[in-house]
Amino acid sequence: MAEAGADTVLEGLNAAQREAVLTGSSHNLVLAGAGTGKTTTIVARLRHQLRQGVSPERLLAITFTRRAAAEIRSRVQAEIGVGGAQEGVAAMTFHGWAMRHVRNNPDVFGYEGWSVLDAEDQAQVMRGVVGRGKRVEGLKADQIVDVLSFARNTRITLAEAIRVKHPDQTIDAKAVGAIVRAFEERKRERQYLNYDDILMIFAERLKDPAVAAWVGSHYEEILVDEMQDTNPLQWLLIDPLVPHTRFYCVGDDAQSIYGFRGADFASIHSFRDRVPGARVLKLEDNYRSTQEILDLSNWLLDQSPLGYDKHLRAVRGSGAKPELHSFETPQDEAGWIAAEMMRARDDGQPWATHLILVRSNYSGRAIEARLVENDIPYVFYGGVKLLESAHVRDVLSALRVVSNPDDEIAWMRLLTLLPRVGDRTAARVFDDVLDARGAGLSAREARERALKGLPGWLAAGLDAIEEASARVDDAVGRAASMLTPVLAHKYRNDNWDARSRDLSHVERLAASRPSISAFIEEYLLSPVFTSELSQDRSDGDHVIVSTVHSAKGLERDWAFCAGVSAGAYPSARSLGDVDSIEEERRVLYVALTRARDRLIVTRTFAHTPVRAWVSTSAGLGFVEDAYFLGALPEALVREEVHTAARLPKPVSPPGAGVGGPREIDLGVDLGDLE
DNA sequence: AGCCATGGTATTTTT
DNA sequence: TACCATGGCT
Numbered sequence: 001m002a003e004a005g006a007d008t009v010l011e012g013l014n015a016a017q018r019e020a021v022l023t024g025s026s027h028n029l030v031l032a033g034a035g036t037g038k039t040t041t042i043v044a045r046l047r048h049q050l051r052q053g054v055s056p057e058r059l060l061a062i063t064f065t066r067r068a069a070a071e072i073r074s075r076v077q078a079e080i081g082v083g084g085a086q087e088g089v090a091a092m093t094f095h096g097w098a099m100r101h102v103r104n105n106p107d108v109f110g111y112e113g114w115s116v117l118d119a120e121d122q123a124q125v126m127r128g129v130v131g132r133g134k135r136v137e138g139l140k141a142d143q144i145v146d147v148l149s150f151a152r153n154t155r156i157t158l159a160e161a162i163r164v165k166h167p168d169q170t171i172d173a174k175a176v177g178a179i180v181r182a183f184e185e186r187k188r189e190r191q192y193l194n195y196d197d198i199l200m201i202f203a204e205r206l207k208d209p210a211v212a213a214w215v216g217s218h219y220e221e222i223l224v225d226e227m228q229d230t231n232p233l234q235w236l237l238i239d240p241l242v243p244h245t246r247f248y249c250v251g252d253d254a255q256s257i258y259g260f261r262g263a264d265f266a267s268i269h270s271f272r273d274r275v276p277g278a279r280v281l282k283l284e285d286n287y288r289s290t291q292e293i294l295d296l297s298n299w300l301l302d303q304s305p306l307g308y309d310k311h312l313r314a315v316r317g318s319g320a321k322p323e324l325h326s327f328e329t330p331q332d333e334a335g336w337i338a339a340e341m342m343r344a345r346d347d348g349q350p351w352a353t354h355l356i357l358v359r360s361n362y363s364g365r366a367i368e369a370r371l372v373e374n375d376i377p378y379v380f381y382g383g384v385k386l387l388e389s390a391h392v393r394d395v396l397s398a399l400r401v402v403s404n405p406d407d408e409i410a411w412m413r414l415l416t417l418l419p420r421v422g423d424r425t426a427a428r429v430f431d432d433v434l435d436a437r438g439a440g441l442s443a444r445e446a447r448e449r450a451l452k453g454l455p456g457w458l459a460a461g462l463d464a465i466e467e468a469s470a471r472v473d474d475a476v477g478r479a480a481s482m483l484t485p486v487l488a489h490k491y492r493n494d495n496w497d498a499r500s501r502d503l504s505h506v507e508r509l510a511a512s513r514p515s516i517s518a519f520i521e522e523y524l525l526s527p528v529f530t531s532e533l534s535q536d537r538s539d540g541d542h543v544i545v546s547t548v549h550s551a552k553g554l555e556r557d558w559a560f561c562a563g564v565s566a567g568a569y570p571s572a573r574s575l576g577d578v579d580s581i582e583e584e585r586r587v588l589y590v591a592l593t594r595a596r597d598r599l600i601v602t603r604t605f606a607h608t609p610v611r612a613w614v615s616t617s618a619g620l621g622f623v624e625d626a627y628f629l630g631a632l633p634e635a636l637v638r639e640e641v642h643t644a645a646r647l648p649k650p651v652s653p654p655g656a657g658v659g660g661p662r663e664i665d666l667g668v669d670l671g672d673l674e
Numbered sequence: 675a676g677c678c679a680t681g682g683t684a685t686t687t688t689t
Numbered sequence: 690t691a692c693c694a695t696g697g698c699t
Contacts, residue, residue, distance in 0.1 A: 064689085095689050119688080120690085133692075142691085195689050260687060360686045382687085390690075422678045525689070549687045571686065587687075 009047045013040070016283050021045050025279035027242065029227065029271045030250045033312050034297070034593035035288030038250055039068075039553060042223055043075045045248060046089055049221060050076075058220040061091040066526035067381075068225060068553055069093070094234050095195055096525045098202035101215065103518075108214075109205055114191040115400070116521050119145075120388060121409045122194045128408075129182045132423070136179050137171045148180055152196045153262030155232040167577075190408055196233065198525075203236035216244020226552060227251030227271075231262035235274070242275055254301060254308050255590050257549060259583045286312040288555050290319025293599045296636045297592045300628060304585055305578070312593070322592075322599040324629070324637040330363075330563070333602050334370040336642060337560050340600070341543060342374060344558075351377055355556035356545045357591040358382075359571070363563050364545055371543065379535045381554075382547030385527040387520070391487055391499040392506055396520060398479040399472075402465045403516040405433060405443040417486050418454060429454070457482065472519050473511040480507065498534070505533040548591045559595035564588065565603040566627040575626060588628055601637070603629075 010018050017037055020030050021044045032038040046059055063069045069091035076089050092100070099116070106112040117125065126141040136144065143165075151161035158180060159173035187194070193201075206212045222241070224230065228251040230238075238247065249271070256265030272278050286294060291314040301308045327333040341354050358364040361382055371378045386392055394417055400410035408430055415426035432450035441449065444463060451459040461482030468474040480503045491499050509528075513519035535542050546554060569588050574580035592599060625631065 093689065123691090140692095198689090257687075261689080362685050388690095416678095420678070424677060527689080547687065573686070583687090 009044050009051060013037075013044060014285060016281070016285070017041050017044070020281045020283065021048050023279060023281065025277070026246045027275045027278035028246075028248050029268070029275075029278055029280045030248070030283060031252060031268070031280065032250055032283040033252055033286065033310060034255060034590070035286040035312065035555065036283035037287055038225075038252075038283070039071065039075070041283065042225060042248075042250055043072060045223065046072070046076045050089075054220045056089045058218065059089045059223070060097065060219050060221075061089060061223045061225065062094055062097060063091055063225045064093065064229065064552060065550070066093075066528060069526065071553075072225075093526055094237065095198050096522075098198050098237065099521065099525055102198065102201055108211065109201055111193070111201060113404070114193050115404055115407060115517060116198070116524050117187075117192045117194050117409070118388065118524050119195075120393070121192075124409050124412075125186055125190075125192065126179075126183050129179055129186055137175050138169055139166070139171065139176065144176060144179060144183075147176070148183075149194075149196055150260075150262060152200065153231045153233045154264075155236075190406055191404075192409075199233050199237065203233065206237065206240040209240075212240040213244050216241045219245040221246040221248055223247075224249040225251075226255075228253050228256035228265045228268050229258040229261075229263045230267065231258070231264070232267075233262065235267065239274070247275060247278075254310050254586060255552075257583060257587050257590060259579060284313065285315050287315050288596055289593065289599075290314055290316055290597060292319055292321050292636075293592065293595050296322045296599070297589055299633070299636055300585060300589055300592065303628070303631070304582060306582055319597055321638045322595075322601060322636065324632070324639045325600065325602045326639075326641045327602065327604050328643060330366050330604050332642065333562060333604050334367045337367065337562065337600075337602065338370040338374050338376060340560075341376065351541050351543045353557045354543045354560065355551070355554060355558070355594055356543065356560045356562060357548050357551055357594060358545065358562050359548060359568060359587070361547060364547065367545055367562060371545070377535060377542040378531065378545050379529065379542055380531040380545045381529060382550035383545070384530045386502065386506065386509075386530050386533065387523045387527060389499070389502060389530055391491060392502060394487060394490075395476065395479045395483055395503060395506065398462065398465060398483060399469075399475055399516045400520070402443070402462055402469060402475075405437060405446060415454075417483065417490065418458070419486070421454070469516055472513045472516055473507050475516060476503075476507045476510045501534065502530055505530075548587050551590065551594055555594050555596055557596045558598040558600065559591070560600045560602060561588070561591045562602050563604065564591075564601050564629065565605060566630070568603075569628045570626055581626065585628060601629075 010021065013021065014037075017040070020028070020041050030038075030041060032041065042061065046061065049059055050056060061069070061072050063072065072091045073088050090097075102109045102111055123142050123145050126145050130136055130141040130144065139147070147161045147165045148158065150165060151158050154161070156164075157173075158177055162171050162173050162176060186192075187197075206215065219241075222238075222245055224238070224247065227249040230251075241247075251268055253265040253268050256263060256268075259265075267274065272280065289297075289312075294312045294314050298311050301310055325333075325336065327336060337356060341351070344353065345351065356364075356367055358367060364380060364383060368378070368380055368383070370376075387396065393413060397410040397413040397417075400407045401414055404410075411430045411433065412423070412426050415421050415429055416423065421429075429450050433446050436446035436449045437443070444466065447459050447462055451462075461478065464478050464482070465475050468478050484500075487499070488496055509523070510519050513522070544554065544556065570581045570584035574584050592601075
């Protein structure tokens, strides 16, 4: 019986994958190139352990996103088949994992009743400290938040982080440090935790060997996905547990794209030093793409001064050449992508065949607009997250002030929804709440006193929410109906219908959650995208639009890599720093390696060389052409230049072209127009 | 003068 | 979703 089980676990795996699944070493690092069956191997490893009799709650998979966690859970569950009634394997993010321990063991960690802040709220707190619209040493509140987070995630000093993030400014780190101290003090007063605090609290307690032994004793094995994106702060959660449990880490240095968050792919190279006795295994056969797609991807890495020593080989063999399409404007580009998918649709190809990869949320918006226009169903990974959208935050602010009356950020948001109430008035009301609380009044009494001058429905509505708070979906429903009149006005010109639908989604998600704060926390630590929710009632056949960063693990028959223009790859902002440029190269590499059969690279103008000074460890060097596709050998792609067939338009004055002056070389390639 | 509402602009990547 | 400028109101 056990034998039969093992056979099912290993079915369809190649020799290297089997080796990786069966390894008996206590710590392992699996170096898995793009498309080599990374998730398959992780799932098989988990199933293997379950077959060996390990109980599921003693296994933990740390992933990057809610989606990756859900996929692992469901695949383990599905393939386990019989006995599926058992509790599934835990799969969650570093933050979700740390927070679970902190929440479940207040006596060990000492943080009871603290609320988690997302990036936006955190910036709001910092703005309060810095002063609205003000700067400290030339840095805006958001920039200080960023630099502080970078320092904490990389475990370097604030002064060093400032130098790294703002190399060309002279900044007095002491002045910034004073602001940071005030910021931390404010968070402590209000009992707020940000993302980094969660990891720090856990890491600090793990320094106690008894705590480390206790945490480690929960797990037979901890699997870490996307190991190359693990930063020094996250390593502080791993290191102390190494003696107490097994680690099974999976990653690919060529796909490291979170350097901006402190990840250093070199820590993968030094894995064996950090985790003594670890075994390193490699998966090198690519099952995803055709050789032509891998040839282009390999070429890109070969151009790098860093030796990746990586040449993916396609098990599937040969296919069509990747395509490179150039357009005059982003609108033309988006329009063509939509048209190309619709043409395929007419030939019977499902929408789900397609993946569109974009560099930024912002650039995805143009594509999104085209899909909406053409009624093409899509989900945007990396678009607006449900709990980050303005209307959802509005409603949640009402829940938050009930759940935690000292939540300043939530009070400010809620109060400024009211007509004739701005920052000043809201701040006064919040002060009244604090005063009343300080005088020993209950939350309800404090509200009654502080909200005197405001419309009566507010205090009454908050009371109703409080009464319903045992059923979180009910509380959400009451908050939404209380605020509907003001929200309908606030968003009257801004898609109120769709926003209103989102609020019902929130209500549905809140059902059976234990508390308001637990509900909010869950979706802050592993977010869902609004477009995921609006799509899930359809038959599931939809295009995926994704930022490259959110596209980890994704693959589709066709992949459109959009906006691969000069000045974008590498992004103009990364010029001047060789590490950032190389990270950009890996971003493009991740994008290219998503395609199974057809890789379509699109860009918006003919190439002009991007010249850059780059500082390297060897000194300052001049790069004549930093654009990754600048020296692309013709043989690797099939190139096509599209010029819009438009009615004649008035001639624009010289220099008034879209995006400023460019040398657009249109002369030679336009032969097909004649 | 203080406060609030509104419209136009620009935007790297995420837990 | 800021940020900024502008304009109206108290």
